[in-house]
Amino acid sequence: MSQAAFPDIDIVPFVEQSSRAPLGFRHYRPEELIEGKAMKDHLRFASAYWHTMRNGLADPFGSATAQMPWDDGSDNISNCLRRADAFFEFVTKCRIERWCFHDRDIAPERATLRESNRDLDTVVAHCKTLQQSTGVRLLWGTACLFAHPRYVSGAGTSPRVEVFTHAAAQVKKALEVTHELGGEGYVFWGGREGYLSLINTDMKREREHLARFLHLACDYAKAIGFKGQFYIEPKPREPSVHQYDSDAAACLAFLSEFDLRAHFKLNIETNHATLAGHTVEHELALCRATGSFGSVDANSGTDHCGWDTDEFPTDHRLCTKMMLEILAAGGFTTGGLNFDAKRRRESFEPVDLFYAHVAGMDAFARGLKAAAAIRADGRIAEFVKNRYASWDGSLGKGIEQGRVNMQELEALALDQSAWHLESGRQEMLEHMQDGIV
Numbered sequence: 001m002s003q004a005a006f007p008d009i010d011i012v013p014f015v016e017q018s019s020r021a022p023l024g025f026r027h028y029r030p031e032e033l034i035e036g037k038a039m040k041d042h043l044r045f046a047s048a049y050w051h052t053m054r055n056g057l058a059d060p061f062g063s064a065t066a067q068m069p070w071d072d073g074s075d076n077i078s079n080c081l082r083r084a085d086a087f088f089e090f091v092t093k094c095r096i097e098r099w100c101f102h103d104r105d106i107a108p109e110r111a112t113l114r115e116s117n118r119d120l121d122t123v124v125a126h127c128k129t130l131q132q133s134t135g136v137r138l139l140w141g142t143a144c145l146f147a148h149p150r151y152v153s154g155a156g157t158s159p160r161v162e163v164f165t166h167a168a169a170q171v172k173k174a175l176e177v178t179h180e181l182g183g184e185g186y187v188f189w190g191g192r193e194g195y196l197s198l199i200n201t202d203m204k205r206e207r208e209h210l211a212r213f214l215h216l217a218c219d220y221a222k223a224i225g226f227k228g229q230f231y232i233e234p235k236p237r238e239p240s241v242h243q244y245d246s247d248a249a250a251c252l253a254f255l256s257e258f259d260l261r262a263h264f265k266l267n268i269e270t271n272h273a274t275l276a277g278h279t280v281e282h283e284l285a286l287c288r289a290t291g292s293f294g295s296v297d298a299n300s301g302t303d304h305c306g307w308d309t310d311e312f313p314t315d316h317r318l319c320t321k322m323m324l325e326i327l328a329a330g331g332f333t334t335g336g337l338n339f340d341a342k343r344r345r346e347s348f349e350p351v352d353l354f355y356a357h358v359a360g361m362d363a364f365a366r367g368l369k370a371a372a373a374i375r376a377d378g379r380i381a382e383f384v385k386n387r388y389a390s391w392d393g394s395l396g397k398g399i400e401q402g403r404v405n406m407q408e409l410e411a412l413a414l415d416q417s418a419w420h421l422e423s424g425r426q427e428m429l430e431h432m433q434d435g436i437v
C-alpha cells in the first residue's frame, strides 16, 4: 500500500439527521434491518472505477479540473498500482463494499493486446490483494469497447472483421479477470454498437454480428466456469445516434430474437432511461414484469438538457420510486447500486468524491426506508390489486389461461350496454403516498 491518498479524511461517521457536520451519514445505517434484511444488503453499493479514479471532469469545452494528488498522469504500472491503492482507500473510508471497472480503467491499452493483457494481469493481481485486505468485492467487470480509435464504427458491430476479432479477444480476457477477481456479474454496454447514419450501415448484418458476439461470450464464460450474471445495459444514443440496445424493451426483444434471454438480465441506468424518453421506474417496472431485473447504475440527469450527465443521485423521492420497484422485484441477488456518476466539474477536490458518494448513499437509504414504509402501509398495493379484481372471476381466469375464444367473448359482449368503471384515483394515491413517507 502506498501513502494515504486521503490523509485528512477518516472513515465517514454516522451523524444525527439534524447534524450540521458536512460529511457524515444521516440515513445510511448499514446494519439497520429493513423488512428483516440489513440496509447494506438491500442497497449493495458499488463505486465505479472509471468515474472515481479516471474521470478528470473535463467537458467538451474545457480540460480536466479534478485534483488527484496520488496520480502522476502517466500510464506507468507503478502509477496504476498507486491509483488502485487510492481507490480501495476511498471505498473503505466511504463504507462502500463493492466496485465495478472496465479493463482499460485499471490498466492501460498498450500497442498490442498481448502487452495490454500482461499489464492488466499485474494490476489485477494487485487488486486481488487489495480486495482481500479490505473485504471489498467486485460487483461486475466489463471491457472498454468504445474508447480506442479501432472501435470508431463499433466493436461487435464493426464493419471490419479484424475489429470484431479484437473485441472478442478483449472480452475473453475481461471475462477471465472478472472471474479471477470473483466478480458477481459482467456487463455489456454497447456504446458504439449502433450507427451514426443508416446511409452506410447494414443493420441486418450488424445486429446478427452483435448476437453472435454475445453468444461467444456466453460460451466462453461456461468454458471457464464463470457463473456470474451477464447484463445488458440499455442506452438509446450517445456516442452513437442510435444504439441497438436502446431501452429495456428493445434489449428484451433482441435477446429473445437471438435465443439469448436465458443468459442475460438488465442493468438499468437512470440517465439512460430518461435519454430513452422513459423514467427509470418504468424501465425497472418492465424488468420486474419480465423477470429480467438485474442491477442498477445509479445516477441522475438534468432531464431538459438531453445528455447523459451522470450526476450523483441525490433526490430521495426518485430513490423511493426506484426502491419500490427493486423491493417489488425481490431485491438484488447478484446486482447492486453502482454509482455510475461523476462529480460536477466545479467539485474538483478529493473530498468531493466523499460528499458525492455519501449524498447518493443517504438518498438511497432514505428511499429504502420510505419504500418499506409504503409497502408496510399496504393501501396502495391493495388499491392496485382491487383495480384488477374483475379478472379474478371465472371469465377473467378463462381469458388469462387461454380457455376462451373470440366467439365466446362476442356472445358475452353483443348485448352489453352498461359499464361498471372505477376511478383510477391517481391524485388521491399520490397524496396518500406522500403522507406515508
Ligand code: XLS
Residues within 6 Å of the ligand: 102, 142, 187, 189, 233, 235, 269, 297, 308, 340
Ligand atoms: C455509459 C455507460 C457505461 C457503462 C459501462 O454511458 O453507463 O459507463 O455503465 O460500460
Ligand code: NI
Residues within 6 Å of the ligand: 189, 233, 269, 297, 340
Ligand atoms: Ni452505466
Ligand code: NI
Residues within 6 Å of the ligand: 269, 271, 272, 308, 310, 340
Ligand atoms: Ni451512462
